[in-house]
Amino acid sequence: MELNLILAAVATYILNLPFGYVRQGFKKFSVMWFIAIHAPIPFVVLFRHMFGLGFELYTYPIMVSAFFLGQFTGKKARIHFDRKRVKEDVKIYDTKKDQN
Numbered sequence: 001m002e003l004n005l006i007l008a009a010v011a012t013y014i015l016n017l018p019f020g021y022v023r024q025g026f027k028k029f030s031v032m033w034f035i036a037i038h039a040p041i042p043f044v045v046l047f048r049h050m051f052g053l054g055f056e057l058y059t060y061p062i063m064v065s066a067f068f069l070g071q072f073t074g075k076k077a078r079i080h081f082d083r084k085r086v087k088e089d090v091k092i093y094d095t096k097k098d099q100n
Contacts, residue, residue, distance in 0.1 A: 004051040005059055009066035011047050015040050016067055020074020037071065 023036035044067060053059050 001052075005053060005062060008047045008051040008053055008059075009062050012040075012044050012063055012066040013070040013073075015043055015047075016070025017074040017077070020071035021078045022074075023071065024075045024078035040067070 019036050019040050023033055026033040026036065044063065047053075048055065048059070048063070053063075
C-alpha cells in the first residue's frame with residue numbers, strides 16, 4: 001500500500017508540472033488560471049483508483065502535497081525559463097545594436 005501511495009504521489013507530481021507551468025502564464029484568479037489548477041483533479045482521482053488507495057485519511061497529506069508541489073515546481077520552471085528567454089533577447093538586441 002505504501003509503494004502504491006508513493007507511485008500515485010509521483011504520478012500526481014509529474015501530472016501537475018505542465019499545469020503549473022501553464023498557470024503561471026495567466027492572470028491570477030482568471031478563469032484559465034482556475035482551470036489550470038482544477039483540470040488535473042479528475043486524473044488524481046483516477047490515480048487513487050488505479051493504485052488502489054481509496055480515500056483513506058492518511059493519504060491526503062501526501063497526495064495534496066504532491067499536487068501543490070507539482071504546481072509550484074511548474075510555476076517556478078516557467079519563471080526561470082521566461083527570465084532566461086528575456087536575457088537571451090537582450091543579448092540578441094545588444095548584438096544587433098553593436099553591428100549597426
